[in-house]
Amino acid sequence: MNIDRPRGSRSATIATQTVALVVTAVLCAFLFGLLGRRSWVLDLFAHFRVQYAAILCICGLALMMLRHFRSAAAVLTAAGLIAASIVGYTGWPSQEAQAASGGFRFVTFNRYYHNDRIAEVGAWLQESRADVVVLQELDSMLIVQKLAAVLPDYPHWHAGLNAESDVAIFSRWPIRSADLIELSPGGAQVTKAVIDWNGEPITLIGVHLHWPLGPEVTRLRNSELHELGVLARATPGPLLIGGxxxxTPWSPVFREALVDSGLSDCAHGQGLVTSWPSILGPVGIRIDHCLASDHWRVMNLSAGPALGSDHLAMINDLELKR
Known part of the structure; x- marks a missing residue:
């Protein structure tokens, strides 16, 4: 990137060069992310679009302080374009809503394997008044049974635990049927349950897909996403997929899979919501999602507490379109 001719002291020159280097790195990373479909390494760059916009804003302000006004304007324009693409998807933050009468509250939470705060998790889930909860990283039936003991309002549950599945579904409503479905050979298996919600059959699918670190596991993750879409299109009636x-939604792989599935991202238009890592709060990224069939209208989406996990719980309030 070309920066206006440095002015002032040596320290100002060093500061200008440092900012120029950061701006160049951020812009390259953003462009790499747009090509994420071509390589698992490039796709990793796609997930930090919000952070890129924030860093460019800081760099633009720094250039203004260094009196490089033309360069500052160019950097702030780039930041604004990236920010516009973010707001175009997320919309503006919405106010947290309460579960309304006739509404459906769907909560997902990655427990984290080493999290032993079971009573705290159960207490919060009880207070959340969710209709259905999808939990991930449940490494044994003993953990599931401990959770069931602290979730008296969720007497109906299904957990298909094995080497490729760590997901359980807890429901206030009777479960009509439940299955464990392999998405792709050697890939993650998803937990599927059909509940009876006021006489209406609702299909819930809980997922925990592979980490995209390395070409083989990324291929598995992408195949799992594709097969989720195939499963969604073959599922009649109201459907929610969560976990x-x-x-992140900024990956071209995610956007392509979402279009192919015919589902909608519940977070679309609901403001900027992050889920991981929990320690970073709003500075993190969102890798926990709720996907809905077109039977649903999303009323609100918000993040819950960490409850000892590296993920934040995700709260999705929806209603059926009548």
Whole structure:
């Protein structure tokens, strides 16, 4: 990137060069992310679009302080274009809504394997008044049974635990049927349950897809996303898919899979919501998603607490279109 001719002291020159280097790195990273479909390494760059916009804003302000006004304007324009693409998808933040009468509250939460705060998790889920909860990273039936003991309002549950599945579905409503479905050979298996919600059959699918670290596991993750879309299109009636997808909405792989599935991202238009890592709060990224069939209208989406996990719980309030 060309920066206006440095002015002032040596320290100002060094500061200008440092800012120029950061701006160049951020712009390259953003462009790499747009090519994420071509390589698993490039796709990793796609997930930090919000952070890129924030860093460019800081760099633009720094250039203004260094009196490089033309360069500052160019950098702030680039930041504004990236920010516009973010707001175009997320919309403006919405106010947290309460579960309304006739509404459906769907909560997902990645427990984290080493999290032993079971009573705290159960207490919060009880207070959340969710209709259905999808939990991930449940490594044994003993953990599931401990959770069931602290979730008296969720007497109906199904957990298909094995080497490729760590997901359980807890429901206030009777479960009509439940299955464990392999998405792709050697890939993650998803937990599917059909509940009876006021006489209406609702299909819930809980997922925990592979980490995209390395070409083989990324291929598995992408195949899992594709097969989720195939499963969604073959599922009649109201459908919700939720859990840890290990991919952000900024990835071209996610956007392509979403279009192919015919589902909608519940977070679309609901403001900027992040889920991981929980320690970073709003500075993090969102890899926990809720996907809905066109039977649903999303009323609100918000993040819950961490409850000892590296993920934040995700709260999705929806209603059926009549």
């Amino acid at each position: 840890d997808f290990n991919i």
